[in-house]
Amino acid sequence: MANCVKRRGVIIGKFMPPHRGHQYLVEFGQNYVDEIVVMVCSIRKEPIPGHLRFQWMKEFFPNALVVHHNEEIPQEPSDHPDFWTIWKTAVQRYAGSQIEYVFASEDYGWKLAEILGAQYIPVNHERSLVPISATKIRDNPFQHWEYILPSARPYFLKRVAIVGPESTGKTTMARELAKYYRTVCVEEYARGLLNFTNGWCEKHHIPLIARGHHASEEALARQANCVLFSDTDLLTTTVWSDMLFKDCPEWIREMARNQHFDLTLLLDCDLPWENDGQRYMPKEGERRALFNLLKERLEQQKRPYIIIRGSGQSRLAAAIQEVDRMIFRNTCDQED
Missing domain, CATH: 3.40.50.620 (HUPs)
Known part of the structure; x- marks a missing residue:
């Protein structure tokens, strides 16, 4: 016994x-x-x-x-x-x-x-x-990242959103930054969803897009290495909903207001527009209006953002410089 x-x-x-x-x-x-x-x-x-x-x-x-x-x-x-x-x-x-x-x-x-x-x-x-x-x-959590248990890593994680009008290289930027920092990126959930609708977005898709993108971000937060890059965000979802349907569910606006990013890279529409089957705005004036609206909404929410311009490697280099500055600034703040 x-x-x-x-x-x-x-x-x-x-x-x-x-x-x-x-x-x-x-x-x-x-x-x-x-x-x-x-x-x-x-x-x-x-x-x-x-x-x-x-x-x-x-x-x-x-x-x-x-x-x-x-x-x-x-x-x-x-x-x-x-x-x-x-x-x-x-x-x-x-x-x-x-x-x-x-x-x-x-x-x-x-x-x-x-x-x-x-x-x-x-x-x-x-x-x-x-x-x-x-x-x-x-x-210095970044220096000792591998020792932090995965369940605690999202607390220390730095989050970077990449937003902008159509055809400004958001997807490429997110993937290249993730590769450079040896981490993961959140792909735009709307793109994968709308592949099943021939690129056509209807009003009932907006809640699916919002929930799907948020779920993807939180799932990947435990896999990220110090920094998580997100190809678009919920604020962008609210802007598109307002533009396409003149309305957006309030709970999505609330989620967008509560979504935290340490840095937002706002990509300028200084690249040529390319049609990929899911794009609505071939005119330069339309893209510029969307850029200005995103900028206005970011400022309303008091979110730190940087405008990224240029093409090719110079565009990527400008983004890397800003991410490095953000990481260095946060590291210095912790040491102080």
Whole structure:
């Protein structure tokens, strides 16, 4: 009968953010005991909201019991004379009283196990197996991108939208930028959908386009390498809906307002128009009017944008320069 008793262990941490070192720790615990409790601890003043860290850990470790402790209690032994008693009560309340093992990569694990009446199992205290820390990631997430768990990467991801009138090279630009930065790009969902309608867009297609493009962006956000490039955006969808049908569902406008981009590249209509079976505006005046409307809407939403002009490699080089500047600016802000 003794063999039927489940061995139970606990891991506590801030996981700010979750990284490969945490993955090793949790999977070590899962292979050591029958049931592992992962206690995500947070307080209000921390730089990454606790509820996000809790969600990331639950997503990445579906077979662990992940719980969220967000009570404002002492964080260091020097903060309160009853520090260890307070934490004993907290761990037992959130993880249960039947804890046999404590797993950690820091020295506090010895004392925590002692007060819980559990066995301490040290795991990679030297950090030699996975040489990373959450502090290093927060200081420069791009430099340590491969160590961030996929569930947390969208939080640090930089998003770049590529918008403009017809025949301005948006698709080519998105693909070339993705290739240059070794990442992925979100292709225009409308194009794939309208391939099944001979390029004809009707009013009922607009919600399908909006939902499809948003879904594609969020799906690819976990695959992207530091930067995600999007061939068009929901703001452009609202503009086209207004132009074609004199109307746009309010929920799509709301989605467009809430859509976050760190940079928008607005491509000028200084390239010749080419008919590909899905284009409506062969006249220069029409394309210029759409360009001006996109520019106006971007400014209304106070979205950072840069106008990209030129042709061929000079057009691509101008875009790369702006993306580099955006990445460098954000990196410097984090270091400060």
